[in-house]
Amino acid sequence: MQRSVVVAGGGISGLSACYHLVRDGGVSKVILLEGSGRLGGWMHSTRTDDGAVFEHGPRGMRPAGLVGKNTLCMISELGLEGDLLPVPRSHPAAKNRYLYVNKSLHKMPSSLGGVLRTIPPFSRPLFLCGLRDLTAPRGTKEDESVHDFFSRRFGKELADIVIDSLCRGVFAGDCRQLSLRSCFPFLYEAERNKRSVVLGMVSGGDKTPQPDSPLIQRSKKEKWSQWSLRGGMQTLSDALEEYIRGRGVEIHKDTPVEALERRAGNGWQIKLPGGSVAADHMISAVPAAVMSRLLTPIAEPMASTLREMSAANVAVVNLEYDGEVLPVSGFGHLIPSFEDSAMLGIVYDSLAFPEHNRRGASSTRLTVMLGGAWFENSLGDPNSVSKEKLLSLASAAAANQLGVKEKPCRAIVNLNQDCIPQYTLGHWKRIDDLFSYIRQHSLPLSLIGASYEGVSVNDCIYNAKKSVQRLVGH
Numbered sequence: 001m002q003r004s005v006v007v008a009g010g011g012i013s014g015l016s017a018c019y020h021l022v023r024d025g026g027v028s029k030v031i032l033l034e035g036s037g038r039l040g041g042w043m044h045s046t047r048t049d050d051g052a053v054f055e056h057g058p059r060g061m062r063p064a065g066l067v068g069k070n071t072l073c074m075i076s077e078l079g080l081e082g083d084l085l086p087v088p089r090s091h092p093a094a095k096n097r098y099l100y101v102n103k104s105l106h107k108m109p110s111s112l113g114g115v116l117r118t119i120p121p122f123s124r125p126l127f128l129c130g131l132r133d134l135t136a137p138r139g140t141k142e143d144e145s146v147h148d149f150f151s152r153r154f155g156k157e158l159a160d161i162v163i164d165s166l167c168r169g170v171f172a173g174d175c176r177q178l179s180l181r182s183c184f185p186f187l188y189e190a191e192r193n194k195r196s197v198v199l200g201m202v203s204g205g206d207k208t209p210q211p212d213s214p215l216i217q218r219s220k221k222e223k224w225s226q227w228s229l230r231g232g233m234q235t236l237s238d239a240l241e242e243y244i245r246g247r248g249v250e251i252h253k254d255t256p257v258e259a260l261e262r263r264a265g266n267g268w269q270i271k272l273p274g275g276s277v278a279a280d281h282m283i284s285a286v287p288a289a290v291m292s293r294l295l296t297p298i299a300e301p302m303a304s305t306l307r308e309m310s311a312a313n314v315a316v317v318n319l320e321y322d323g324e325v326l327p328v329s330g331f332g333h334l335i336p337s338f339e340d341s342a343m344l345g346i347v348y349d350s351l352a353f354p355e356h357n358r359r360g361a362s363s364t365r366l367t368v369m370l371g372g373a374w375f376e377n378s379l380g381d382p383n384s385v386s387k388e389k390l391l392s393l394a395s396a397a398a399a400n401q402l403g404v405k406e407k408p409c410r411a412i413v414n415l416n417q418d419c420i421p422q423y424t425l426g427h428w429k430r431i432d433d434l435f436s437y438i439r440q441h442s443l444p445l446s447l448i449g450a451s452y453e454g455v456s457v458n459d460c461i462y463n464a465k466k467s468v469q470r471l472v473g474h
């Protein structure tokens with residue numbers, strides 16, 4: 001049995017690790033060390049006095065697949081079912097996603113008819129891209145960029161427009177730099193095992209045993225495409241905080257881990273501002289860049305691998321307007337990098353989650369996201385760009401791209417520095433090297449968090465659970 005475990009970092013990954021440590025048993029003491037004054041990390045919702053909710057980080061969760069179902073089990077266990085806000089697949093916010101190309105909005109096809117015809121901004125029917133995939137030879141490289149993979153299998157136009165935008169809308173990243181093998185492992189496997197992505201999809205996805213529960217059954221029956229929570233996604237991190245506090249986890253906020261030392265025998269002496277704490281095992285849920293500093297010089301090969309792992313800055317501008325001002329109905333739109341590299345996309349929050357609108361008079365909430373992998377080149381040094389400039393760019397994007405010319409009645413600007421890890425080419429090898437080093441040197445250390453094996457909240461929760469299970473020997 002592990003006696004004491006320190007979890008460093010109180011984002012959704014660290015909170016989920018604490019949750020499993022106390023729920024599944026096997027340890028005698030759990031200490032959570034969080035560098036900032038609040039738990040939740042990028043999971044951050046502002047709740048205003050008039051009842052509106054603004055998300056500065058994640059805003060929607062997918063219920064499907066192993067990781068999605070796993071989160072739904074956690075929701076039930078935390079007693080949050082009554083707070084769920086599901087969006088069914090038939091809802092416009094699930095069906096309609098747009099691309100802003102050549103200065104106008106184009107709805108992405110969501111039916112067979114849409115892929116059989118030539119629809120702008122494409123120069124030919126999209127089903128032809130699927131035919132190309134069926135006949136293209138299997139790739140032979142250990143890894144390749146997401147753009148190269150899609151150009152090879154589906155054609156350059158699809159890669160330049162759709163895949164470029166998709167990678168901006170999930171990783172805030174450049175598909176020419178991102179690794180196919182790490183960002184879309186199921187596509188990498190589909191090509192390897194079935195020779196074609198289309199055949200891989202048709203022959204069925206994940207064969208791993210899936211969890212089941214009444215809530216999972218409900219999500220299937222009601223055909224949910226995504227969900228959020230009353231009070232925003234932060235309701236989940238708030239509930240986890242309450243749960244772990246109630247079960248004896250020692251929570252220290254404003255307590256950044258400053259340095260690590262190996263203890264004689266085994267375990268760690270963890271240096272904190274004004275003191276230190278001892279632990280038999282440490283679960284690191286801090287970003288890779290932070291961990292690289294902590295492992296210098298005690299595990300230099302790991303530190304140097306971690307230094308190669310980068311993350312993108314994203315400016316998140318929440319805008320609220322009086323009345324219903326949107327010309328279209330849907331989830332939002334993405335902007336490919338060739339159209340405007342600084343502007344990633346706009347989420348139409350009030351359409352997916354009207355429950356998060358203010359009480360009383362009608363309103364529209366939008367979130368404009370800027371920067372990502374293009375931040376420095378298009379917006380400059382993140383430490384000196386002004387909030388006024390970001391607000392003015394975001395308002396101009398809403399005006400020019402959506403025709404929303406009114407002045408927003410409320411705006412919140414956040415510059416999320418290094419918020420989305422970039423799984424660039426060779427990421428899989430870096431992960432392999434890190435985990436091998438830990439094994440070979442029997443380090444009492446687990447690495448979890450968005451930096452490694454999936455950036456979605458569902459991935460973070462699932463990987464934290466797996467890591468705890470490995471630690472306590474379940």
Ligand SMILES: Cc1cc2nc3c(=O)[nH]c(=O)nc-3n(C[C@H](O)[C@H](O)[C@H](O)COP(=O)(O)OP(=O)(O)OC[C@H]3O[C@@H](n4cnc5c(N)ncnc54)[C@H](O)[C@@H]3O)c2cc1C
Pocket residue numbers: 008009010011012013014033034035036038039040041042043056057058059060061255256257258285286287290314316416419420448449450451455456457458460
């Ligand atoms: C704008 C944006 C939109 C997103 N949208 C979605 C979405 O719609 N759906 C989805 O599934 N995912 C989304 N994501 C991704 C997802 O929110 C994140 O990947 C996830 O929240 C990361 O959680 P984490 O706990 O691994 O890391 P973090 O949230 O980064 O937590 C790490 C914690 O470590 C703390 N820390 C740092 N240094 C130290 C130290 N030295 N000592 C102690 N603590 C330290 C930090 O303060 C932080 O609290 C989005 C992310 C962003 C930024």
Ligand SMILES: C=Cc1c2[nH]c(c1C)Cc1[nH]c(c(CCC(=O)O)c1C)Cc1[nH]c(c(C)c1CCC(=O)O)Cc1[nH]c(c(C)c1C=C)C2
Pocket residue numbers: 062097098166168169170171172226314331332333334344345346347369420455456457
């Ligand atoms: C414009 C920038 C961004 C938008 N959302 C994110 C960024 C960087 C971050 C993000 N969005 C999603 C995830 C989780 C991925 C997962 O595996 O679940 C993250 C980290 C969800 C998501 N958003 C879009 C897609 C295609 C996905 C994948 C899951 C799904 O299909 O639902 C598209 C999208 N994101 C943004 C907009 C404006 C947009 C499309 C219209 C904002």
